[in-house]
Amino acid sequence: MSQEVHGLGNFYATPAGLVAARLLRERLRALWPSLPGQAVLGLGYASPFLRVWRAEAGRCVATVPPHLPRWRWPRKAASATTVAEEDCLPFPDLMFDRILLVHGLETAENARRLLREAWRVLKDDGRMIVVVPNRLGLWAHTEGTPFGHGQPYSAGQIERLLRRQMFQVERREAALYVPPFRNRLLLRGAGAWERLGGRLCPRFAGVVLLEAVKDFGALVPAGAVPAQARRVVVAEGSEPPAGPGGTGSWACWNTAAPRPPACSLQCHAPAPPAASMVAAAGRRAGAQGGQAG
DSSP states (O other): OOOOOTTHHHHTTSHHHHHHHHHHHHHHHHHSOOOTTOEEEEEESOHHHHTTTTTTSSEEEEEEOTTSOOOOSSTTSSOOEEEOOTTSOSSOTTOEEEEEEESSSTTOSOHHHHHHHHHHHEEEEEEEEEEEEBTTSSGGGOTTSGGGSSOOBOHHHHHHHHHHTTEEEEEEEEEOOSOOOOOHHHHTTHHHHHHHHHHHOGGGOSEEEEEEEEOGGGOOOTTSSOOOOOOOOOOTTSOOOOBTTBOOOOSOOOTTSOOOSSOOSOOOOOOOOHHHHHHHHHHHHHHHHHHHO
16 A cells, blocks of 8 residues: 655755755756756656756656645646546656656555556656665665655665566666755765765665666567466356356356357366265165166
């Protein structure tokens, strides 16, 4: 089930939240320096980061799942925020050039369906950045931040998940090496933490960022994998289920083929219970004794 994230919006108004948002925006800008005229979709809680490209992009839309706090973005312009289920995005196929997924995958009710929907609305030459809490980082173990809620991932885990959903990871980055301090004085050295952390302890970053594209080599053409035959057996005296073509009364069928006029499999009647076998044997013995008399 989906994970509740409390205080998500308030966190980015705190000193630690402001520093985290600034560091992540710098890393995102380095990955995508310029997106002129392109359509950008933010999934999860992406509005603090979509402002990086809002002035130059042709379209910036933020989509929030129902279990996350709702807000209006941008505040001083026409709203570009929509609320939608993660497995049913209200957009046509191949609509967006870029997708940014932040605070979405770790709290998703079904991460695979969310990624499949992202695959559907992303253009064939589009790109997606996924930002998830690092399982080894300090931010994933601090409940006072939104990175401490939901399911954290290691870099290998998230890469395997993306590969299974027909994405190919092209770049892997990390950010938030600074510990989740609450003191403003300690947060002033966040830049130094980022520079040294990437060199000294790259595995202990607070978040992992992966840039992925569609992997068309993972697609399987329709009909390439034959359907498996399946024999259905029903209990004695119960109503037989409907066949593949509608209602029917056969005892078994081949689900990989269309329903034939008559059952083409050799169907045998179910074995009678032990009591019925004893009674039948008694009747046969009595009949034989009468004939002998």
